[in-house]
Amino acid sequence: MFADLTDRQWLWCAAGFYTLGLLMGTVSLLRGQRASGVLIYGAILAGYLLQFVGLGVRGHATGGCPLGNRFEIFQFTAWSAITLYLVVGVTFRSSVLGYFTSCLGAALTLVSLSIPAWDAIRRAHIFGGNPWIELHAALAIFSYGVFGLTALTSALFLLRHFSLKSKHLGGWFSFLPSILDLDHIEFRLLGTGVALLTLALAFGSVYWSRDTATVGHAKLAATIAVWAAAALALGLRAIGRLLARRFAWTCLALFAAALLSLIPVDDSRHPETVQASERGAP
């Protein structure tokens, strides 16, 4: 029965579990209760595993890491953010972070699944059999997922900051982690994202230096701009020049910029294409 499921059907199931986590968290918060961290974590884990299968099926079909169109990039970004949440979330002990992660997972997967045009054309063998380019792309998108989780932590930081400054500590503000913990995790996550993106660009630059015509100017400019902005934010935070609310807003803006940068990145590629209908996708 499951063998007959297409990659998109697996990914719909994954989106369903992320949405379930989102609904459980929303219901708990509306009731003024703490959401069950175990249940939300379980829903996210189930969604993650299903998404892993879906992306695996897609990767097998396209002959490489499934990063061939906007749909796949969004799916991979969500999967990357959730990979990190599943590791960080356990130590974070915050069901609110799980709730926000399920929001991000549901949003990215549902949006990408709901826009058929994003998946109308699939590119196969986009890395030309070069594993270093594949690693470059996977690391870069993974770093974007890390920026996604950083943005979620920043959103929690801003909520906690608002609650403390406005002196509203009750209701579901009481479920938020401490502001110092959020600040530390924000900083570490941004550091991880910058490190991963730096590695991705290092791998990519080796390939690019051999043949500069292979990468479009728009993609190059967008990617370097995101990396530079992230590295600058990290540096300013490290020396105490970008702190608290301003740092949190910067992390949110950075993730938005990272998502927007995917447009020129995606548009700059024109390798071998396969119509979705040719592979019997729903």
Place this chain on the structure above:
Amino acid sequence: MSEACLFVIGATHHNAPLEVRERLVLASEGDIRKDLSPVAALRELAVLSTCNRVEFYGVASDLSAADSVQAAYCARQRFDVAEFERIRIRLTGRDAALHLFEVASGLDSQLLGENEIFGQVKEAYAAAQASGTAGAVLNRVFQKAFQAAKHVRTHTGISSGTVSVANVAVELASNIFGSLAAAKVLILGTGEIGEGTARAFKSRGAADLAVAGRRQERAAQVATGLGAGIVHFEERDSRLADFDIVVCSTASPTAVLSASAIGKAMRKRPARPLLVIDLALPRDVESSAADLQNVFLYNLDDLAKIAEANRTAREAEIARCRAILAHRADGLWSHVQPYLASGSGRGPESGGRTPGAAGHAAAP
């Protein structure tokens, strides 16, 4: 065959003011157990004795045993029986079980929703077990009370938030720093309220405390009591950057911490938040300090409002808790009552102990 019964008799803070409860405090639980040993009708007994209540939970072959408990207790405390009858609670059957559920849940506590009572009920039950006076019925009733209490504390807001100013201050610090183990606390002022808040911080894990007072000898005395260090009052501005939490409660007629001094301290530690709790009247800290980045300033009114909001939130949960507990008490009673009515040898739990064996062994 007579019908056995479950009862509770005692006095609580609802009807007995402090000076009366002082006279009702049991000096020794063992003594009252000895006093009650001749009461043949009494099969099971548990005694709950706290600063807010003295309650006897019993299972007896007839209700006259409750009167015997009352008489023995009043005699031991040299307390007038007529006066006791005016202030006492005396409940039987399902109502007695429901009362225990409410007590264990903190619903009957003076400080609504407090947690300490749960441990005290557990101790009372453990003592009854240790003395062999908890039989089949009390075992069942107490265990169900613990389950019910855990359920309402987990699934309602009856225990959420804190309702005393000192604990609100500590809760606030936890919202900023998480664990307080590494937080450095400066107590500015040596008044009772500052000292009480410092103790609350200490009880929640803050290990690095320092006291600064305008009267050095009093500051030293308070610091010794708290196991804290001393900071010279005149050095408070220059040392401010060393601390994460500052609790101010001096009697100074003017502000003792200026916004500029706090701003200067923050420039030395920009990434680390500073919580300033101003419990003084008139205020010790310039209110414009609240606008500084990473500074969180709370005064007495702010803390009182939070405590009041928490209390209101807890009170809003009472009806919901009562409904849950009543439902659970009904469920329990549907199992216990047939057993008590029959007076049979089979306990309310499946495969339970025989009441005779439990009862005779348990009779005090």
